[in-house]
Amino acid sequence: MRFEPAQRMTLMTTDTKTALVRLEDVHLSFGRTEVLKGIDLAVNKGDAVSIIGPSGSGKSTILRCINALVQPQSGRITVGGTRVDQLTGESERIALRKRVGIVFQQYNLFPHLTVLDNIVLAPTRILGAGRPATEKLARELLEKVRLSDKENAYPGQLSGGQQQRVAIARALAMKPDLVLFDEVTSALDPETVGEVLWVIRDLIREGMTSILVTHEMRFAEEISDTVVFTENGRVVDHGTPQQIFHTSGNPRIRQFVGGFSGGRGEIRDGESI
């Protein structure tokens, strides 16, 4: 099923007030290596934005900036009412991170905790939520990611796809305003990619504001409101999936997305979940 792109006016050019996330001229270097060379990006509440582009183009770094895991040298980053680039001190960053969930390529679950405890730990310890209520929420989330039977398993006993779905549930347990997905299927074998994408697609349909760094071109095309193409630390182009994947006049983009034709990422009916 495909969203109607026409129903959703796209970002950047439109309606600056409703943007939940906004990056303006963000520059970031690690040592002498310039990673981001003036990134502009805006994500409206409820939208799904995919960032695509070759490896090393700074995609993951953009997500890390939004979550204040790295601090840019210049530029403005706004999430909700928060100027992320101006945060100082740990407590301010924690306040931001409570609202911004992030899911990583390598899942990064806590290996010594059961699936349930992985999900429950942050809400109880960071938000001070009660244990019984949080467990109830965790079980609901496990049902949502189709892992109800695994609550007492340890991460090491799960497949990559299962671990990644737990990681998604763990992020959602904090009830974030926004979830960042950092190449969440890149470490998975082709058969388990589908089960993770399925969960993300459900989330996006429910209106979760999402920013995805992905190499799943078909998936990006299907679920995104906006696709952003980055290369060498710059946004080369952005637009609707139709514009980026099919009608782009930019030869570099056509070459890049053309290289993925017939690639994975498509979810067919009946694919193993």
Next chain:
Amino acid sequence: MPDFDVIDLFVSLTSRIGLNYEFLATGYEAQIWRDGFATTLYLILLLIPVSLVFGLFFAACLTSGRLWLSTPVRAFVELTRNTPTLVQLMFSFLVLNTFVSSLVGGTQNNPLSAFFWVVAVVGLHIAALHAEALRAGIEAVPAATVEAARAIGFSQLQVLRYVEVPLALRASLPAIVNNLINLVKLTTVGNAIAVSEITYASIMVWTQRDNVVSLMIVILLFFSLVNLIVARAGLWVERKLAVPGYGL
């Protein structure tokens, strides 16, 4: 004591194979010896938690990334593991303790006993070794796991408490148990400053009775047994903490 008969029997039986435990039938020397065992056990039971608590604290300082925390601890770790514990103990008791006495206006006002100095020196020495073992474990926690925890919103201290230390403990446990076994043996340095643990008590007895071998057998069996229990307990904890599907 109701079991004088048992002791008499033991003394006469062991004397047939050339061992001399006659002092057990006396009041005073037997008391010194029993108290020696009690003191050693007390030292061990006190030192294990003391060394673990300070070891954890030192490891947290060493891995904090804050120089004002890590530098003094690093200096202490190097000092304590590179110099003989016996010398440290004598220095502490003969120099530091005297210094404290003069600060508080005389020995009679000094609350610090020889027993205290044994606990402090041995406890902090083993703590330094625990800290190095734990540091290795903390540094072995994948950076990505720590980043994920921070990204979720855990503070640095919470990451340490809920993620790094639980994982580090599992990795460091064999080394920590090794340190604890050393700790049990190291309590005997107390005899250098007249803390009447078991070797000190035994020396008191055998200088009078000339029964070194008889007492030595008991001392060796005693320490072997205690350390067997420590090692077994360590193994039990290791199994208890083992995570299914995880390498440690």
